[in-house]
Amino acid sequence: MVRIVVAMMVAFTAALGIAVACYPGQDAAAGRYRFCYDFISALGVTRTPGGLDNHRASLVFNAALGLAMLTLIPYWYLRSQHVRRAS
Amino acid sequence: MKLLAFLCCAGFSLGVFGVALSPCDLRPDMHNLCIYTAFALIVPGVLLLLLASDRALCGWRYRVAWAGFAVALLLCELYLVTLVSHHVLPSRPVNPLIQKANVGVFFAWMVADLWLFNAFLNRRESKLCGSLRA
Numbered sequence: 093m094v095r096i097v098v099a100m101m102v103a104f105t106a107a108l109g110i111a112v113a114c115y116p117g118q119d120a121a122a123g124r125y126r127f128c129y130d131f132i133s134a135l136g137v138t139r140t141p142g143g144l145d146n147h148r149a150s151l152v153f154n155a156a157l158g159l160a161m162l163t164l165i166p167y168w169y170l171r172s173q174h175v176r177r178a179s
Numbered sequence: 180m181k182l183l184a185f186l187c188c189a190g191f192s193l194g195v196f197g198v199a200l201s202p203c204d205l206r207p208d209m210h211n212l213c214i215y216t217a218f219a220l221i222v223p224g225v226l227l228l229l230l231a232s233d234r235a236l237c238g239w240r241y242r243v244a245w246a247g248f249a250v251a252l253l254l255c256e257l258y259l260v261t262l263v264s265h266h267v268l269p270s271r272p273v274n275p276l277i278q279k280a281n282v283g284v285f286f287a288w289m290v291a292d293l294w295l296f297n298a299f300l301n302r303r304e305s306k307l308c309g310s311l312r313a
Contacts, residue, residue: 094293094296094297094300097289097293098293101286101289101290127275127279128271128272128275128276129271129272129275130275131274131275131278132275132278132279132282133198133202133203133210133214134203136198136199136202136203137202137203137204137205138202138204138205139204141204150202153199154199154200154202155199157195157196157198157199158196158199158200161192161193161195161196161199162192162196164188164192165189165192165193168184168185168188168189168192168224169185169189171184171188171228171292171296172181172182172184172185172188172228173181174232174233174236174296174299175180175181175184175227175228175231175232175233176180176231176232176233176234
């Protein structure tokens with residue numbers, strides 16, 4: 093399970109990089125993803141506030157985020173089994 | 180305690196799953212609700228996993244260091260958000276940087292937790308094999 097979660101984290105980081113590369117920027121003037129000015133969830137919008145099409149980054153980001161979160165649920169179950177009982 | 184830790188962490192995962200299903204340009208209300216729910220659940224979830232884990236999994240110094248760091252980080256963020264709400268600081272870049280700091284710290288904690296959990300499972304397995312051989 094630990095290996096699956098590690099693989100998921102590596103894959104998610106790679107997908108995040110791809111989504112950042114595909115993101116067209118908030119508007120035509122920005123032109124790219126700006127680390128300090130754009131939220132991470134900006135990568136998931138289908139259309140940017142400036143009206144630019146963002147379906148590619150949106151697809152990659154939302155699919156990777158959704159899969160990563162579903163993969164984590166069995167890990168949380170395993171991990172929570174090693175929490176002490178309240179005494 | 181186990182169930183509570185699992186419910187908080189699984190609730191976080193489902194909340195972020197909801198974020199992936201509701202892009203903020205299509206369903207902004209749902210998107211924000213999912214984000215706030217996920218954040219509200221992961222803080223107690225991580226603190227439970229951290230502070231109430233088996234003693235064999237991690238030492239008290241590790242627990243206190245992470246818990247202290249988490250509290251300090253949250254207090255700093257609260258201060259910055261207050262400054263933003265009083266228009267002392269601009270919301271950008273402060274809010275996007277706070278978000279990235281939170282995600283980065285969560286990622287770092289996940290890496291450390293996976294490392295420790297894997298080592299704990301390996302130790303337990305080798306102990307079990309040793310006792311079976313004996």
